Amino acid sequence: MSRVRAWRNGGHHMDKAKIMVIDDEEDVVTFLTTLLEENGYTTCWALDGVEGMEKIQKERPDLICLDLLMPEKTGIILYREIRKDPSLKEIPVIMITGFAAPEYPLIDFKRFISKRSIPPPEVFMEKPIDREALLRAIEETLERKEKPTGS
Amino acid sequence: MEARKNLNREQPIRRLPLRRALAFRLGLGMGLLTLFSVLAFGYFSVTSQRAELIGQVEEKAHWLGEGIVTGLKQGMARHDPEGIDGLVQAVGRQRGVSLVRLMDRTGTVRFTTNPEELGRKLDATEESCNSCHSQGIPARAGKAAKMARLYSIDTGGRLLGTITHIYNERSCFSAPCHFHKEGQRVLGILEVGVSLEEAYRSISAAVTKTSLFAISLFLGITALFVAGLLFFIERPIRRILDATHRISRGDYGCKLDETSQDELGELARSFNRLSERIRTREEELEKSRQEHETLFENVPAYVAVVDREYRIVQANKNFKETFGHRVGESCFSAYKGLDEKCPNCPVEMTFSDGACHRSEEIGLNKRGKEIHYLVYTAPIFDREGEALYAIEMSVDLTVTKRLEKELRVSQEYLDNLVENSIHGIVATDATGKIIIFNRAAERILGYDASQVKETRDLERFFPLEFVQMIWSGLRQGTARRDLKMVAQETWLRSSKGERVPVRFSGVLLWEDGTPVGAVGFFQDLTAFKALEQEKLQAERLAVVGQTVAALAHGIKNIITGLEGGVYVVQTAMKRRDDSLLQKGWGMVERNIEKISHTVKDLLTYSKVAAVDMQPVKPTEIVEEVLSLFKDKARQCGVEIVLEAPADLPMAYLDPKAIHTCLTNLVSNAIDACVEDTSKSDHRVIVRTRLEEDDSLVFEVIDNGVGMSEEVRAKAFSSFFTTKGTKGTGLGLMVTDKLVQEHGGKITVESAPGLGSTFRITIPRAPEEASGGLHEGPGA
Numbered sequence: 001m002s003r004v005r006a007w008r009n010g011g012h013h014m015d016k017a018k019i020m021v022i023d024d025e026e027d028v029v030t031f032l033t034t035l036l037e038e039n040g041y042t043t044c045w046a047l048d049g050v051e052g053m054e055k056i057q058k059e060r061p062d063l064i065c066l067d068l069l070m071p072e073k074t075g076i077i078l079y080r081e082i083r084k085d086p087s088l089k090e091i092p093v094i095m096i097t098g099f100a101a102p103e104y105p106l107i108d109f110k111r112f113i114s115k116r117s118i119p120p121p122e123v124f125m126e127k128p129i130d131r132e133a134l135l136r137a138i139e140e141t142l143e144r145k146e147k148p149t150g151s
Numbered sequence: 152m153e154a155r156k157n158l159n160r161e162q163p164i165r166r167l168p169l170r171r172a173l174a175f176r177l178g179l180g181m182g183l184l185t186l187f188s189v190l191a192f193g194y195f196s197v198t199s200q201r202a203e204l205i206g207q208v209e210e211k212a213h214w215l216g217e218g219i220v221t222g223l224k225q226g227m228a229r230h231d232p233e234g235i236d237g238l239v240q241a242v243g244r245q246r247g248v249s250l251v252r253l254m255d256r257t258g259t260v261r262f263t264t265n266p267e268e269l270g271r272k273l274d275a276t277e278e279s280c281n282s283c284h285s286q287g288i289p290a291r292a293g294k295a296a297k298m299a300r301l302y303s304i305d306t307g308g309r310l311l312g313t314i315t316h317i318y319n320e321r322s323c324f325s326a327p328c329h330f331h332k333e334g335q336r337v338l339g340i341l342e343v344g345v346s347l348e349e350a351y352r353s354i355s356a357a358v359t360k361t362s363l364f365a366i367s368l369f370l371g372i373t374a375l376f377v378a379g380l381l382f383f384i385e386r387p388i389r390r391i392l393d394a395t396h397r398i399s400r401g402d403y404g405c406k407l408d409e410t411s412q413d414e415l416g417e418l419a420r421s422f423n424r425l426s427e428r429i430r431t432r433e434e435e436l437e438k439s440r441q442e443h444e445t446l447f448e449n450v451p452a453y454v455a456v457v458d459r460e461y462r463i464v465q466a467n468k469n470f471k472e473t474f475g476h477r478v479g480e481s482c483f484s485a486y487k488g489l490d491e492k493c494p495n496c497p498v499e500m501t502f503s504d505g506a507c508h509r510s511e512e513i514g515l516n517k518r519g520k521e522i523h524y525l526v527y528t529a530p531i532f533d534r535e536g537e538a539l540y541a542i543e544m545s546v547d548l549t550v551t552k553r554l555e556k557e558l559r560v561s562q563e564y565l566d567n568l569v570e571n572s573i574h575g576i577v578a579t580d581a582t583g584k585i586i587i588f589n590r591a592a593e594r595i596l597g598y599d600a601s602q603v604k605e606t607r608d609l610e611r612f613f614p615l616e617f618v619q620m621i622w623s624g625l626r627q628g629t630a631r632r633d634l635k636m637v638a639q640e641t642w643l644r645s646s647k648g649e650r651v652p653v654r655f656s657g658v659l660l661w662e663d664g665t666p667v668g669a670v671g672f673f674q675d676l677t678a679f680k681a682l683e684q685e686k687l688q689a690e691r692l693a694v695v696g697q698t699v700a701a702l703a704h705g706i707k708n709i710i711t712g713l714e715g716g717v718y719v720v721q722t723a724m725k726r727r728d729d730s731l732l733q734k735g736w737g738m739v740e741r742n743i744e745k746i747s748h749t750v751k752d753l754l755t756y757s758k759v760a761a762v763d764m765q766p767v768k769p770t771e772i773v774e775e776v777l778s779l780f781k782d783k784a785r786q787c788g789v790e791i792v793l794e795a796p797a798d799l800p801m802a803y804l805d806p807k808a809i810h811t812c813l814t815n816l817v818s819n820a821i822d823a824c825v826e827d828t829s830k831s832d833h834r835v836i837v838r839t840r841l842e843e844d845d846s847l848v849f850e851v852i853d854n855g856v857g858m859s860e861e862v863r864a865k866a867f868s869s870f871f872t873t874k875g876t877k878g879t880g881l882g883l884m885v886t887d888k889l890v891q892e893h894g895g896k897i898t899v900e901s902a903p904g905l906g907s908t909f910r911i912t913i914p915r916a917p918e919e920a921s922g923g924l925h926e927g928p929g930a
Contacts (some may be wrong), residue, residue, distance in 0.1 A: 027738045031715035034722045034731065128711030131718075 012101035017142055021045040022052035022078065023096070024070040032065060032129070039135055049073025053081060056088060063138060064144075066121075068097045083118045092141045095121040096129065153323040173388070174380035181817075186365050191200075193361030197354055204350035206248070208311050212345040215242055216315035219251065219341055223317065228326060236262050242343070249310055250344030253317075256337065261558030315341040348508040391422055403430035450791065453524065453545040457482045457498055464540065475517035482543065486514040498541045503530040507537050510547070523548040575653070577612045578660075578670035583625055585609070587670070595653070595675045597646035610863025613671045614641050617657040621669040624659045627667060643673065652676040705749060712742040752881035755811065764893075766916075767806045768794045769839050769847055776813040777837060780821060784835070789824045794838040802847050803916035808889040809849075810896075813837070815882040816851040816909045829904060830854065846895070849916045854906035863901050886911075 010044075019041045021032045026047065033043040044059045046052035050073050056064065064082070068075040075095065082088045123137045167314060169175050226235035231763035235253075235307040243251040243264030252263035258273040317339045324333040331338055388408075394405045403426060408417035447454055453470040455463045461481045471477075474748055477485035483493050492499065497508035509527045516522050524545040569576050575592035579585050584607055596612065603611070609618045617636045626633045637659040642650040657671035719735030722728075777791055784791045824833035838850040858866065867887045890897045895913030 027715065027736075027741065030731070030734045030738065031719055033692045034735075038722055072393065079886075128708050 001026070003035060015040050016040065017062040018042045018044065018059060019138065020052075020056060020059060020064045021071070022047075022049070022055075022064065023067035024048055024073070028067070028127075028129075032134075035131055035134070036138075041138075049075065049078040052078055054092070056082065061091060063141060064091055064093045065125075065134075065138075066095055067094050068095055080118060081119060089146075092123075092145050093121040094123040094125055094134070095143065096125045096127060172385065174377050174385040177380050177384075178377030178716070181376045182369045185372045186369035189361065189368055193358065193365060196359050197361065201350065201354045204354065205311060205347065208345045209313055209349060211247070211820050212311060212313035213315065215245070215248065215251075216313050216343045217340050219343070220315055222252065223341070224320070224322070228322060230328065232262075236443050240264060246344050247349060248343065249346040250312070250342070253339060253341045255339040256335070260307060261339070270574070285827045289701035294775075310344045311347050312342050312344045315343070322840075334867060376421055384415070387419065387665050391418065394422065394426065398426055398429060401433075403433060410729075412536045450544075451546075453543075453547070454655075455482065455485070455543045455545075456540050457543060458540055459502060461492060461498060462498075470545075472521075473516050473522065486512070489516050497526060498530040498543060501530050501541045505530050506533070507577070512545075521549070523552040549683075560764055571673075573674075575675070576670065577673075578663070578668055579607075579609065579621065580668045581666055582611060583607045583621060583669075585612070586668070588612075591675075592673075593646070595651055595673065612643065613657060614638060614655055615642070617669075617671060620657070621659060624669070625666050640676065656847060702749075702753070706746075709742050709745050709749070712738060712745070714830055716742060717741075747883070748802040752885060755885055763805045763807065764803055766801050766803050767807065768799070769802050769809070769849070770799050772806050773813060773837055773839055774851070776810055776817055779814065780817050784821055787821055787825045787833075789821050789833045789835055792834060794834045794836060796840060799839060799841060800915065802913075804893055804913060808892065809911075812886040812889050812911060813849060813851070815886045816849075816911075819882065820851050820853035820855065820907070820910075823853050823857070823907060825855070827856040827904075827906075828853075841915065842912070845915045846912050847926070849911040850908060851910075852906065852908045857903040857905050857907055858899075858901040859903050863899060863907075866899060867897075 003042060019036050021029050021036070021043060022045065022120075023029050023032070024047055029045045029047065033045055036043045047057045048070050052066075053073070066075045066079060071112055079093060079095070082091060082093065122141050125134060125137065154439045205762045210486030214871040219238060223235050226232070226238065239251045239253065239262045240896065242248055247265075250267070253261050254273060255261055260268050260271050260273065263269050316337050319331055319333070319335045319338050321565040323331045323338060324335070344895060390407060394407055397403075397405050405426070407423055409416055409420045409423060411419065450467065453473060454467040455470050456465040457463050461483065463478050463480055463482055463485055465480055466474075466476075466485075476483050476877065481492075483489040483491065483496075487493065492510070495510060497510045500506075500508045507527060507529045509525060511523070511525050514522045514524060524547050526543050526545040528541050528543050531542055533539045568591045569587055572589060574590055575595045576589045576917055577592050578586060578587035585604050588598070588603050590600075592598070592612070593600050598611075609621060613621070614636070618629065620634050620636060633736045636656065640652065641655050642652050643655070645651050653673040653676055655671060657664055657669065660668045660670060716735050719738060720732060721735075723730075723732035723735050773795060777793055780791060817837065820835040824835065827833065832854075834854055836850070836852040838848075838852065840848050842848055861872055867883045887897050891912060892910050893913040895911060898910045898912070899907060900910075903906035
């Protein structure tokens, strides 16, 4: 309810934020897009990193929900490309990890990030995805992003 | 040593007094012999000369007599008494004639040169008459009358008288005076006395000359002889004597002159040979003496000679160094510092029975430290065979004793180690006889050490393999380092016939390349096994706990997926969006399917405990599995290769279980290849082979993504998956479990980006079943 309100409250100046879902599992994409649309966001999606990059450049989303492990181009590589691209690096990323025990890739990932002095993603989320927590994280991230741009 | 000194004591050379010198004696004897010879010769010569002289005198007197008789007869015939008297007086005046007288038949002196006796009648006792008319008997004219009788008349001087018979002749009795009758034979006697002075004088001179000659000859010969003897005999003899003296003084250097060819030269040569032999002998003796002395002094023993009063008369260096200079002291005092004889004194026994004795003693050295020694006593006999001294030879046992003690201590230490080891220790000597059977071995196997020691029933205490090793090793007798056996898990039979699980290690013991025995160590695994069982139980419980937690997590995942699906379905229904509804329903369906998979794996896992072992051909199982994956592999662009030897023997295993294991591994391998985007050619190799230890190996090798160390470590944990929602996280766990139930193990090697190798190693057949395998189907 609060998120719907927040969206409605901010609706006059920020019309329907666009959120992009990138995950190799179709079920996850279906679920997340459905959830986000139900909560007043517009969505777009991709099933792998290559497609994801194309769509990001085309759609210019306000926020990206990125699955870490994907075939073809993993979430890590995609994230790096996003952050390296000056036109895209401001887009906040919620990194979703698909591990039951997520510490390994996260550690790897953080190590990877720090090595290349790339800022970490705004939020880490673990599967199975808690709907409430995801929505709250998206709302907070968008608000944080809005403030510096708005000021 | 004393005796030797006596022998060597120098004897002064005494000069013999001349009277005892051989030359003098010989010379004197020779001289005397000469003297007597000459004297005897002289005596006989003088005697014969005298007889000759007297004979000459007698002849002369006889001739005179005959002459007078002839003159007398003529005078008688002419009746010329004055003429006769004149003739008598004339003859009487002849030199050397001292008496001429003429007696008639009656013995009346008718004519004589001695006027005093003229007309005197001589009787038969008269010296001139008694030679014939002894005992007053008228002389029988005969032979005596024919020959002139010799006799001597001593008238103050030495005289020789000759009697000449005047026989009756025709002219006498036919003469005109008819004085003489015809029947008368002897008319008278004429006696002529001749002086022997001259003869005696010459004899005396001869005697004197002979005597002088004899004496001078005696002196000369004696002197010459003595000188010759002195020069030719005495001098060489003295030289020999000197040489013998020198030899007796120990100077063997002198050589006698051998040039002489006579007996003395021979003697000198003989002497030189003798002295040479003596010298050699003496040198040998000296050498031997020195050897004995060196031996005595340096023999590594305490040597002392004691007399019957137990006084030390001699001691060697070793003795003196250890006990001090105790010569002259009593042996008990020297050796032990005692005031009286030791009990059971071996010296006493030696003196009493003359035999050798030995005993072990403890003495004190000069610093008062205890000395253990073994003393041997031996008698030293004199010529009468009585033991004068006893020699004590003592061998120091102090070090030996100390070593013995140390050895004993170390032996006890080792014995203690062995006895108190918690592991069973059974050891044999070089003949395979059991000499060590420690308490732990007694406890573990239930035997009494005393029953099994000295036996060779190695089969009861060692695994058969090790027993064979022992016998072959001991028989060959050569060192081989590989003759040892380690069995992590085996079993031995207890005295009650029960199987006792043990960890066994056995080794043959060597010394200098020859076997000296064998030892087996075994650890009782009964308790360990029980513990292991407990641990397994605990692990199982832990696994259950983990499994439950992981299951809950997995189920939560699935439920989340389900919820997501339901949410999508609800949203689709709300929106009346059919395509979304379909998607949502698909999600629901897939999650339900996942639950079904999970349950199936769980069921498999729980059923694993009861594996159904049977003889099968491993290759058949592998081929079956690979045929299942043929299509999927082709779709994914993965080549599957089977590498199995054609002669792979039958194995005893659960075909379904192994099927499941291989299915899981091959499935994983294909997934890993699919996941890997770095390479274009992907291949899964399935390999089976038989190891040398008769274990069967299945390898599934892929060149897919590989695993990091962290992933590899967790690979066999339950519900761990890298496949996200696609895996149940149970496959490898189930595989591991199944392999364990076969008594095998599963290992994995992996490198990220290069691929993984999963290796299942299981025993081809448990021991009990191996017999039946060869009759298995298709075998």
